[in-house]
Amino acid sequence: MANTHAQTIRAFIVGRHPQAELTDDQDIFSLGFINSLFAMELVMFIEKEFGVSLPNDELRIDNFRTVSSMAELVERRLAGAVSA
Amino acid sequence: MTTALPTLDRSAVRSFVDAHVVPEADRWDRAGAIPEEFLARLTEAGLWAPFLPPEVGGAGLDMRGLGAVHEEIGRGCSSVRSLLTVHTMVSWAVQRWGSDAQRERWLPDLAAGRVLGAFCLSEPGAGSDAVGITTTATAHGGGWLLSGVKKWITNGARADLFLVFARNGSGISAFLVPRTAPGVRVEPIHDMLGTRASMLAEVAFDEVLLGPDALVGPSGFASGMVLSGVLDLGRYSVAAGSVGIVQACLDASAGYAAQRTVGGAPLSELQLIRAKLSDMVTDVRAARLLCEEAGRLKDAGDSATIMATWVAKYFASTAAARHATEAVQIHGALGCAPGSPTARFYRDAKVMEIIEGSSEIQRITIADEAFRQDYGRTPEDQR
Numbered sequence: 220m221a222n223t224h225a226q227t228i229r230a231f232i233v234g235r236h237p238q239a240e241l242t243d244d245q246d247i248f249s250l251g252f253i254n255s256l257f258a259m260e261l262v263m264f265i266e267k268e269f270g271v272s273l274p275n276d277e278l279r280i281d282n283f284r285t286v287s288s289m290a291e292l293v294e295r296r297l298a299g300a301v302s303a
Numbered sequence: 304m305t306t307a308l309p310t311l312d313r314s315a316v317r318s319f320v321d322a323h324v325v326p327e328a329d330r331w332d333r334a335g336a337i338p339e340e341f342l343a344r345l346t347e348a349g350l351w352a353p354f355l356p357p358e359v360g361g362a363g364l365d366m367r368g369l370g371a372v373h374e375e376i377g378r379g380c381s382s383v384r385s386l387l388t389v390h391t392m393v394s395w396a397v398q399r400w401g402s403d404a405q406r407e408r409w410l411p412d413l414a415a416g417r418v419l420g421a422f423c424l425s426e427p428g429a430g431s432d433a434v435g436i437t438t439t440a441t442a443h444g445g446g447w448l449l450s451g452v453k454k455w456i457t458n459g460a461r462a463d464l465f466l467v468f469a470r471n472g473s474g475i476s477a478f479l480v481p482r483t484a485p486g487v488r489v490e491p492i493h494d495m496l497g498t499r500a501s502m503l504a505e506v507a508f509d510e511v512l513l514g515p516d517a518l519v520g521p522s523g524f525a526s527g528m529v530l531s532g533v534l535d536l537g538r539y540s541v542a543a544g545s546v547g548i549v550q551a552c553l554d555a556s557a558g559y560a561a562q563r564t565v566g567g568a569p570l571s572e573l574q575l576i577r578a579k580l581s582d583m584v585t586d587v588r589a590a591r592l593l594c595e596e597a598g599r600l601k602d603a604g605d606s607a608t609i610m611a612t613w614v615a616k617y618f619a620s621t622a623a624a625r626h627a628t629e630a631v632q633i634h635g636a637l638g639c640a641p642g643s644p645t646a647r648f649y650r651d652a653k654v655m656e657i658i659e660g661s662s663e664i665q666r667i668t669i670a671d672e673a674f675r676q677d678y679g680r681t682p683e684d685q686r
Contacts, residue, residue, distance in 0.1 A: 233676075238674075248524075255530065256609060259528045259532055260609055264606045275400065275402075280525075
């Protein structure tokens, strides 16, 4: 599942930056992709695409550093929603 | 007389505006303030923050509906719409980013209009370039110490609760500051070019001591998102209000052209006048559709709303300025006369090109769209 999530998230980021090449483990902050507008688009995208909510305490830089870490965040929120 | 609205749809708000705003707007403009009596009418009509959920006293109005409300209010008086805009920004920030305790503490009062909010970002040395702000919030005894000066604060002279953006370490965070907090000083600003009744002020914070519950939203890298989100909603409201200005210019110009004659012929038959009116008719519809698209994407939680809102605000505000100029031209000396609504639209429309991201910032930012995949297509087209 996390693999599919990662693909979806990567496609969203690359759609915004078509010239870039991006692996799942590259730090998107070091690539200069992130400003506060894009961060907001990213959070809105994840919430809508995966039907999860991201509370303030999940909006930590480490959760958004790579495509993989975002995919893991989605997995965790989906699991939390089921068990809650 | 009761002014409670049966519903918050466009036609109910249109009637409210025609009855209570249009006849008074020029008097408010000259007085430089919206009277308390009318603020109470807005409260009674439920127009301060109707998008808040019913649990806290809102009407659960969706964003498309909110855009229609702000367009209708903006058609009557941009100063009143400005008050709604900043109150909306504060209310939404608490609703979207606030803790449970902050929501409980503030949302019922914000929904009911018992507490009026103002948005504090601009400073003497920083406007659309938010990175330049120098107001600071430093950790202090478990809470915060806030210091700095905010300028051009819409409703600053009247609001009860300020949403203040301050530098907090390397990021910019949002803080809720009651007007009554010791160290808050409000200095009204009079005689602005436009939106003259929006009760602007300079608000100074002199070592204002805040509790830990003053911080709104996440800290760290995501803190800038609060500002982005709040500005996005403000931009949406200004876009809708700008559509209202174009509509008002169209209504006034068509009405005047139909009754005024020049050299024996009605103004409405002159080709150059007809050309101006045609452009107003076209642009008001285009601007309204752009706002509706932005609103629909907001309601869907679609991140494409951010760019759609930039585009809507850029188009609607520049259209308002363009057509307000033409509306004055069509009215001639009458358009320049004291108390002329057209002159007010002209002055207010200019302000729309400056606030919530100047036209220059819009033109720099919207270009990002050109470098995206499927640029120029609406999100629906891409699926």
